Amino acid sequence: MPGLTDISLLDAAAALRKGEVSSRDLTEACLSRIDTLDPRLHAFLTLTPDLALEQADAADSALASWRKSGSADLPLTHGIPLAIKDVLCVQGVQTTCGSKILEGFLPPYTATSVSRLIDAGSVILGKTNTDEFAMGSSTENSAYGPTHNPWDLERVPGGSSGGSAAAVAAGLCYAALGTDTGGSVRQPASFCGVTGLKTSYGRVSRYGLIAYGSSLDTVGALARSASDLIPLFETMAGYDELDSTSVRDPLPALVLNGSDLHGLHIGVPREYFIDGMQPEVEAAVRTAIAMIESMGASVEEVSLPHTDLALPVYYLIAPAEASANLARYDGVRFGPRVTGDDLWDQYLQTRGSLFGPEVKRRIMLGTYALSAGYYDAYYGQAQKVRTLIKADFDQAFQSVDLLACPVAPTTAFRIGEHGDDPLSMYLEDVFTLPANLAGVPGISFPVGFDTRGLPIGMQLNAPHLGEALLLKSAHSYQQETTWHMQRPVLA
Amino acid sequence: MALTLDEVRHIAFLARLELEEEELERYAQQLSAVLEYASRLNEVDTTQIAPTASVLPLQAPLRPDIVRPCPPRELMLSNAPEEERGMFRVPPVLEKS
Numbered sequence: 137m138p139g140l141t142d143i144s145l146l147d148a149a150a151a152l153r154k155g156e157v158s159s160r161d162l163t164e165a166c167l168s169r170i171d172t173l174d175p176r177l178h179a180f181l182t183l184t185p186d187l188a189l190e191q192a193d194a195a196d197s198a199l200a201s202w203r204k205s206g207s208a209d210l211p212l213t214h215g216i217p218l219a220i221k222d223v224l225c226v227q228g229v230q231t232t233c234g235s236k237i238l239e240g241f242l243p244p245y246t247a248t249s250v251s252r253l254i255d256a257g258s259v260i261l262g263k264t265n266t267d268e269f270a271m272g273s274s275t276e277n278s279a280y281g282p283t284h285n286p287w288d289l290e291r292v293p294g295g296s297s298g299g300s301a302a303a304v305a306a307g308l309c310y311a312a313l314g315t316d317t318g319g320s321v322r323q324p325a326s327f328c329g330v331t332g333l334k335t336s337y338g339r340v341s342r343y344g345l346i347a348y349g350s351s352l353d354t355v356g357a358l359a360r361s362a363s364d365l366i367p368l369f370e371t372m373a374g375y376d377e378l379d380s381t382s383v384r385d386p387l388p389a390l391v392l393n394g395s396d397l398h399g400l401h402i403g404v405p406r407e408y409f410i411d412g413m414q415p416e417v418e419a420a421v422r423t424a425i426a427m428i429e430s431m432g433a434s435v436e437e438v439s440l441p442h443t444d445l446a447l448p449v450y451y452l453i454a455p456a457e458a459s460a461n462l463a464r465y466d467g468v469r470f471g472p473r474v475t476g477d478d479l480w481d482q483y484l485q486t487r488g489s490l491f492g493p494e495v496k497r498r499i500m501l502g503t504y505a506l507s508a509g510y511y512d513a514y515y516g517q518a519q520k521v522r523t524l525i526k527a528d529f530d531q532a533f534q535s536v537d538l539l540a541c542p543v544a545p546t547t548a549f550r551i552g553e554h555g556d557d558p559l560s561m562y563l564e565d566v567f568t569l570p571a572n573l574a575g576v577p578g579i580s581f582p583v584g585f586d587t588r589g590l591p592i593g594m595q596l597n598a599p600h601l602g603e604a605l606l607l608k609s610a611h612s613y614q615q616e617t618t619w620h621m622q623r624p625v626l627a
Numbered sequence: 628m629a630l631t632l633d634e635v636r637h638i639a640f641l642a643r644l645e646l647e648e649e650e651l652e653r654y655a656q657q658l659s660a661v662l663e664y665a666s667r668l669n670e671v672d673t674t675q676i677a678p679t680a681s682v683l684p685l686q687a688p689l690r691p692d693i694v695r696p697c698p699p700r701e702l703m704l705s706n707a708p709e710e711e712r713g714m715f716r717v718p719p720v721l722e723k724s
Binding site: 240241242244245337338351377380381383445447448449451452459463466467468469470471472473475476477478479480482483484485487488489491493496497499500501503504507513514516517518519520521522523524526556558559562573574575600 | 630635638639641642643644645646650653654657658660661662664665667668669671673676677678679680681682683686687688690698702703705706707708709715717718719720
């Protein structure tokens with residue numbers, strides 16, 4: 137008999153319906169496992185046990201009446217304990233973005249993605265660690281200290297949704313919300329051996345997501361399998377009048393069809409297999425692609441010729457948007473204030489001392505790229521090359537349904553390994569940035585382990601709004617493999 | 628593309644960041660390295676290419692003009708480092724006459 141925190145989200149939902157467990161049982165099991173393991177992992181920045189138990193009891197009452205009447209459909213997320221990345225606002229619950237500049241901030245409202253899950257009966261366990269303002273690939277940029285990878289505590293969980301990925305991998309929750317601006321759901325999912333969905337730009341409302349790069353930011357989720365992600369995605373997705381960039385397109389019905397992939401055309405972009413990538417990563421991804429082919433899909437090599445330009449484009453556009461978005465942190469309306477000689481000095485002192493090094497670096501980079509005399513050469517040129525990167529995807533999706541490629545060039549690296557060399561850290565994002573620049577969705581799921589026992593992930597990308605095909609295809613692969621069922625040993 | 632210390636000082640001024648001398652030196656070196664890497668974009672011919680500001684079709688949707696309640700003032704002020712009489716309080720910005 138596996139423990140309550142070992143079962144999948146869908147099995148937990150089934151057990152709740154049958155009355156075999158209560159939401160309070162599930163919530164207490166998660167809270168107890170967090171108590172035991174999180175001192176070593178540091179996946180959470182804030183825990184909300186009182187709120188969680190209150191929501192669990194409410195979910196149990198609703199379940200009791202549902203069982204009596206048997207009438208209306210109960211959402212699959214009902215009564216399920218979840219963790220929320222600490223860049224999404226939850227009213228009255230401290231939301232820091234991993235930054236000292238928002239220490240103690242209690243949002244006056246809740247993000248749409250989260251409120252839809254709460255309305256669907258989910259239980260909120262707490263807020264997970266992140267690189268400061270989601271800027272990073274390792275969670276080392278959190279002002280509150282790094283999260284540790286459950287597979288090797290001396291290694292990073294990836295980032296920026298590293299707290300959410302570690303929490304799911306360690307069984308501290310059934311699923312977690314993350315955000316993906318340049319790979320921040322997919323790369324930590326890969327490093328922690330879980331399944332992560334980056335949604336299409338505009339598919340999930342950004343209302344209440346504290347902005348980093350507004351033309352790139354997306355809300356996604358991490359869970360232990362593709363099928364566990366489906367109820368989260370279906371609950372969060374859809375038009376929201378509070379986000380004018382959220383799309384009105386209806387969600388297609390998502391019907392899982394076992395492991396048969398006949399009729400599916402997969403493209404393998406040759407630019408995603410580069411010199412210097414860890415050979416075990418390439419081998420595992422190629423083996424997984426062969427597996428998908430053996431399940432009936434047709435596979436062909438394709439080219440996305442501007443791939444190598446995605447990194448410089450991203451590291452001009454994202455910092456430029458960040459420098460504008462982060463102008464609001466001035467010590468006037470929220471967050472702590474460092475008192476100066478006058479208002480001007482207060483701005484300088486508050487921002488200079490409460491932002492961390494990576495955030496300051498990106499604000500400076502973005503400010504420069506937008507400044508008089510340099511705008512056309514940097515920001516303007518980056519936006520034009522972005523058009524070419526998006527056109528690469530449009531062109532590829534003329535002939536294939538999905539693209540299959542690695543998530544990251546390596547498995548999880550050691551804490552401190554990239555030291556104070558930002559460019560070497562940025563190179564970790566080389567395979568995930570293009571999807572954000574093109575606005576297309578992606579899914580990352582485990583396809584093997586390296587010789588150190590660290591998980592290896594593979595990525596599928598679909599055309600804009602193609603999440604259903606991603607979830608179905610990853611689910612098919614997971615019907616035939618057991619990589620996603622492996623768990624780290626955390627005695 | 629190497630940034631001078633004075634250029635970095637000017638960027639920090641534009642971004643309203645008070646930086647230590649040691650930070651200025653480090654950022655001069657690190658930002659120069661990133662900009663050097665980014666300079667490869669200038670080798671791409673984009674004379675016929677339109678910029679992409681958003682992957683969605685450009686739109687400026689209007690919402691219905693309906694009067695709705697706004698959040699209570701106390702709630703919106705509740706995170707302020709300093710408030711006074713229902714307003715955000717800041718240090719004086721005008722000289723006393």
